[in-house]
Amino acid sequence: MTELRVVDVAEEQLDSVWQVRIRSFGPGGDREKWQQNARTFLDDGRLLGVVDGDGDGDELVAAARIWPFEQWWGGRRVPMGGVAGVVVAPEYRGRGVGSLLMRGVLRRCAEKGYPLTGLYPATTVLYRHLGYEFAGSRYKFSLQAADLRTLGGRGAAVRRAGVADADRFLELASAAHADRRSNGPLIWPRSEIESWLADEETFAYVADDGFVVYNWSDGALSVDELIAGSEETVRALWATVGSGSSIARTVHAYCPPYDPIHLLAEHEAEGDAKINRWMLRLVDAPAALAGRGHAEGAVLEADLRIDDPELPANTGDWHLSIAGGVAELKPAEPSADALHLGPRGLAALYAGTPVATLRGAGLVSGGAALDPALDLAFGGTAPYMLDYF
Incomplete structure (x- = not known):
């Protein structure tokens, strides 16, 4: 029996990644330059793949890379793992390979200490299923x-x-x-x-x-x-x-x-x-919220209930305090007045989406009295990127 598993791509597997890339994106680009660039991701475990096999003669069938970015939020820099080059061999699509790969990417972003991860989606279905949501535009x-x-x-x-x-x-x-x-x-x-x-x-x-x-x-x-x-x-x-x-x-x-x-x-x-449009996901909710800048005049004390099935460390009851442009998220006792949200709602809130919009989409519930203060704390200029990666 063979099995699908996530691995760190090795030097000898770069040719296989290139072949899957060609079958996913079509021909184009310089192979030598691509491989030279890809090697910079090998050095510290930022090029992941999925292989099918039993350990001998494994076939690489999917891959993704992680850029070591920082991203501005509220005028402060937050480390962000930029996910790019997500490819799955055609014959393996529809078999959960993309989800398996992206779960490995989320774990690796957590290991690398990226509180955030972002990407430009080729499809929203996969990424929303794993907790990403639209946050801004280029x-x-x-x-x-x-x-x-x-x-x-x-x-x-x-x-x-x-x-x-x-x-x-x-x-x-x-x-x-x-x-x-x-x-x-x-x-x-x-x-x-x-x-x-x-x-x-x-x-x-x-x-x-x-x-x-x-x-x-x-x-x-x-x-x-x-x-x-x-x-x-x-x-x-x-x-x-x-x-x-x-x-x-x-x-x-x-x-x-x-x-x-x-x-x-x-x-x-x-x-x-x-x-x-690009999508965002919080990998480490306390670190992401502490790293972000918030409106100077915002003062907020709010109970949250976060349910994150992919990253259980984010799941639980929390208390969010914001003052002086800085936030702190600490574990708390359950509250009947808590704002309930999953990773998609949390990402959209982080990006400044009005809470009324999130309620209209069913991404948050409860804690209605918090809406004006949340909008003030997370509001600001529309998020944008200049770069495509």
Whole structure:
């Protein structure tokens, strides 16, 4: 008898992962580059697979990798395991292999100390079954390059950036997201930022209080990220991108829907903005809530009943205290006034979904008197990501 089991992918199994990937996503990409990247996940157990076999001649039939991110929530950084490259061989689909794999991913995220895990779903059915819920979006807007070119900002000195500026980019992004109390943006490992800055097809410029990273995309320009701490720098960096308007009529911009560029550009972004939604799950509820920033004026004392069948450590009766922008979740005695929720409701609440919406979807019940205080504590700017992983 053979059995399906979760394993750490080994070097000699990378060819098998590649084959399953091709059958799942179709041909494309550079095999050598993919394998080089995949090896960075092998080193510390962030590439998991499912094998079918008895130990001898195991066949790898599914795989997933975990990115070591940090994510901004309420202006504070929370470690997050970004799940990507989830693939299952066609002949093994519909047999619970994806669920088996993702349960292994959740356990590994817990072992790695990631209070959160997030992903872009190819299907919501699998991930909702395991406790993930929609938390935010990735927005792609299309602007007229000529509009950007005329924004000015000549008072801000802008220079080309290189690999040596990686730490500066991290400092500038951190300062901006803390000041804005951002929800959702990622912090990539420093090595990844260095590789982007070393890529000759990536254009990066830095000012005293901001930077921009962009590239060519099918005859248009595409802005991956623009951070600016002042109006003058906002104008200068967008004008730098817009200086290519004689060649590129359009600039695609990955940015939040409330970015200053929407107020500065003479013409509004094209109406067909592209939106990719992403999902979130709490792996360690006390650590996730303690790590998140909350509204400074919010004061909350609330009893919760969490039922998490996949991660039993989250299950139980808890007392949530929030004051001064900081939360604490401690075990408590059962309460008749508790807010009842599962992992999907907890993830959506964490992301700032109004409690009335969660009640309408049946994701929370009880504790109705808590709704206004919960909305205040978890509210804020709409969560967004700039990156697809």
